[in-house]
Amino acid sequence: MRVPAIYFYYLYFLACLQLRLGLSYLRHYSTAPKPLQENSTEDVKLPVNPLEHPDYFQVHNLFTVKDLFDARVHYGHKEGSLNDYMRPYLYGSRLGHLIFDLDITAEHLRKALNFAAHIAYRGGIICFFNRNAMNSHKVERTAKECGEYAHTRFWRGGIFTNANYQFGAVTRLPDLCIFLNTQNNILNQHTAVRDSAKMLIPTIGIVDSNCNPNLITYPVPGNDDTPVAIELYCKLFKEAILRGKAERMKLLQEVN
Amino acid sequence: MASSRLERIGTILTRVEGLLTRGAMKPDDRPLWFDVYRAFPPFTEPKMAKPKPEIKPIRQILYQEDIIRAKFHSKGLGLGTTNILNPNSETHMKRLISQYQKLKSDGVPEEELIEKSAEIVDGERQRQENIKEPKYKNTVSPESVTTQVLAEADLKNIFSEK
Structure with a gap:
């Protein structure tokens, strides 16, 4: 499977950023490759990171x-x-x-x-x-x-x-x-x-x-x-x- | 723990980022809100020294009925009490305007419109007030001591000296 070159640039950019900052507080920007398409079709409900959800607590309906x-x-x-x-x-x-x-x-x-x-x-x-x-x-x-x-x-x-x-x-x-x-x-x-x-x-x-x-x-x-x-x-x-x-x-x- | 109290410089985020990049604050000591702020930044940066927004003239909110309102107010007929606890209650002016528009569509001449609609609305209000229950209701029960004493008392001749 070919991964687009842009993805490597992105990883490289993140790595550089972390090196420059000299720390790892960017932990919620995961550098791990995203799950493949076949995996997401399964009925396994992955825990959502509340920070990645636009409205995790459903405050818009208040x-x-x-x-x-x-x-x-x-x-x-x-x-x-x-x-x-x-x-x-x-x-x-x-x-x-x-x-x-x-x-x-x-x-x-x-x-x-x-x-x-x-x-x-x-x-x-x-x-x-x-x-x-x-x-x-x-x-x-x-x-x-x-x-x-x-x-x-x-x-x-x-x-x-x-x-x-x-x-x-x-x-x-x-x-x-x-x-x-x-x-x-x-x-x-x-x-x-x-x-x-x-x-x-x-x-x-x-x-x-x-x-x-x-x-x-x-x-x-x-x-x-x-x-x-x-x-x-x-x-x-x-x-x-x-x-x-x-x-x-x-x-x-x-x-x- | 290191911190920066210079609230006039930058924002709380830039000051914490500065401390983190320079190593004065350890990544594990970062404030609790830090990741939340980065995920959901405010619409505008909370900077003390911000340039003033462009000063445009404020839009005036005006309606067609304002002309009618002005006519009523110039004659001193526009004011009335409003119950703001009841969200469905109409203001005195709203009733006047609807009456005015009704009369106008009925073909009442322009000069009489103001006086006539004010009369009708006032008449309606008076009628409603009359329909309402009397303000004072005798709540004393017939068996109470007060009722018995009052029944025996001869109130008409209370000042006559026998």
């Missing part, structure tokens, strides 16, 4: 654009408070009030939910953030229900950056921070957004039209004030995390 619309996710703030970095996510302005394009929001939200599910699947610690007093109880309850953590109170500086000293012991920081609003008040960004970026922690954030999405790893443009919208986000992230954890439990039971 919500529809109509659900977002009913939860009033499309409402932004007024035109005067617009952050220029939020312009690509807007649909338009209705008599001075900005309206988000929910198709864009849905794509971003699905990506964020998928990421959260993967982190939960790998046993990561997830922390919810919210600085709106009206919604904070809901957020804390959500975190409790999915067995994760929440921080909805005043942020003492250095909780992340000076953790070992502040808590008096070596501290494990969260592996993912989910911000249900990224502002402390209408003027200042939450310090944890900057500190997460400092400590190499990825972030998911609901960014309203007056927020800066730059430091958020997975920004989700949408309304971050309305209780109905926050309830929807809480429900979605909880479900995604629980799906990730359920898969993890299944995997651990198979291994043992």
